[in-house]
Amino acid sequence: MTPPPAHTTTAEVIAAAGDRERRPPAMSVGPVGWLRANLFSSWLNTAVTLVLAYLVVSWTLGLISWGVINAIWEVPGTGAQVDTSACREARGEGACWALIGEKYRFILFGLYPFEEQWRPALVVAIFVALYVVSAMRRFWNRWLGFIWLVALAAIGVLMWGGVFGLRFVEQERWGGLPITLILSTFGIAFAFPLSILVALGRRQTSMPAVRALCVVYIELIRGVPLISLLFMASVMFPLFLPEGMNIDKLLRAQVAIILFAAAYLAEVVRGGLQALPKGQYEAADALGLSYWQKTGFIVLPQALRMVIPPLVNTFIGMFKDTSLVLIIGIFDLLNTAKTSIIEPAWQGFGVEAYLFVAAIYFVFCFAMSKYSQDLEAEFNRHRRR
Template sequence: MSDLAAGGTPAVPTVPRRAPITMIGPVAWARANLFNNWWSSAITLAMIYLLVKVAVSFVSWAFINAIWVVPVSPAGVANTEACRAIAGVGACWAVITEKHRFILFGTYPYEQHWRPAIVCLLFIGLYVVSAMRRFWRWELALVWIAVLTLIGVLMWGGILGLSYVPQERWGGLPITLILATFGLAFAFPLAILVALGRRSKLPAIKALCVLYVELIRGVPLISLLFMASVMFPLFLPEGLNIDKLLRAQVAIILFAGAYLAEVVRAGLQALPRGQYEAADALGLSYWHKTGLIILPQALRLVIPPLVNTFIGFFKDTSLVLIIGIFDLLTAGKTAIIEPAWQGFGVEVYITLGVIYFVFCFAMSKYSSGLEAEFNRHRRR
């Protein structure tokens, strides 16, 4: 009886239909947010016009009218007349074609550039492996030690048939990766200890941690780099000299540690008091309670500000140029000092910006996935 309509005729089964395209999907979103009235529609159309015009101009400058290669004389002098003839009309990517090895590796011996190239790949591989949760075991620390030792052997040389290269010849992308990797790797555990110290019930430890954070945050990074490069050697005994790169690395670690400590402390304060009381009720010691219950939850809460700080300090490594360390940005600026390439800084800075963006965007996307995975049980 249920299959028969009124009057005894067979009922026609109803097929579910999708909502009209104007009610859901991109069309509905655009209609509600971009074209919901005449004023919004006018602004949207004006913005579309400007974006299209800028995009067409950039494509024309960067690709259609660009020059990628220029002739080079037997003496090694580039003929940039063709680039200067199209100034303002097309890009001269020939400066990247000719100077890319100098930009990436600085004054490292030209015939040995394969060594810093492998170092950059090792760093990237180390980041990728460390980002995979299935490798988060104690053996990962051994991998880090082995890879960093190999990186030191490749950069310095002097063994295994490799020619010795002093640190004064290092430069470019490897220096940026070294400063960022070692800086954040050592600053993060320091930040955790300082954050815990600021919440300690021991007055001496709490006062020292507060003094450290407030003192470091009260001065710019440039001043710490100057102190490490210029002032610190004056206090060393005669004949004792610490490498400039190591001094800059320590300054970056101390500076990053102070900022990261406040981020970690924010996560510790965000946990409800019940978590601490539950851990105490289980009879856990302070370090077991902190390592197994408190810190994992606190760090999950502050993943966005942590990664934001990581990204900021990755870019801040470029400040070492003021003390004469040849990082990626310094190498790019030096590449256009040559008279033949003066006036083509835009192309170089765009290339450097793309390199920085790739690393920073990778950190941002990874942190987004990590945050979503760790906070899947929370309702947002």
């Protein structure tokens, strides 16, 4: 031990020794301390950690070997003349990513004319840009509605065509990712305001008829699966239309999805309204605000802020539930992936197709989840102490 300098007083020596004694042990702080406290705190915890670490490492190495090292990226031939013998020889040992290289355009855009597939690709880009702009708070003003109208008009022109020299493409040939984005985007855009009105109607005490109607709507829609609503929209709804009148099946599916999502969202919004302290309502009444002023300026902003996680959870569920539109003959992203492996040459390689689609779903769903977390943290910043 190094002796203290000659000019150091006894009090300084004691204080320095006390500081050294008060320092925590090196093994109890930092990453090493976290590992000891959370993963190796006991013999049972250590055993579980080692077993799980072995499983994770072995699974990761196996996945890398199957998906990268031994994978087949290209096969000779195209179309009906494709030779998939290399993929079949490597089955079980390596992935056949050549399927994605051969079928990715069909998976993404369905039966849309091959030479016109730049149009649905541009539609996907417009949707993504629209989501990004809508997520930025600096655009939360009157211009956002105008941007949405222009973007949706451009999407309709690109998908249908028939104007500006674009070839007309009937809706029956649409498919893939654009269908998924159209159904989910319009579903969220129309279901959310409808759910707010239904939630407010269910809490009405001065209008029993409106309250009863909202209760019946919510309980009826939530009591049946989405498949049944899609089936009724496809088969039974046309029976109630005047003779000679027909509504496109994509629009019928869209209406069914909107009604289904609105019922679930209404209950989420109602939960936020009930969680709001009664004093907020009384304060608004004391200010002499009308019902809609109280609801729009005081009640709804606070209620929606508290239910951001379940709202986004419902949005994500609806985004994935669009795959059920296959029952009425609409091929969304998941259904085009299923159809892509029907050909005899590609049968047996469904895992690769489903992983490709799962990655696309994950990107959109994770983006919604991450944005909701950031939005919730920003809105609840005033609650932090």
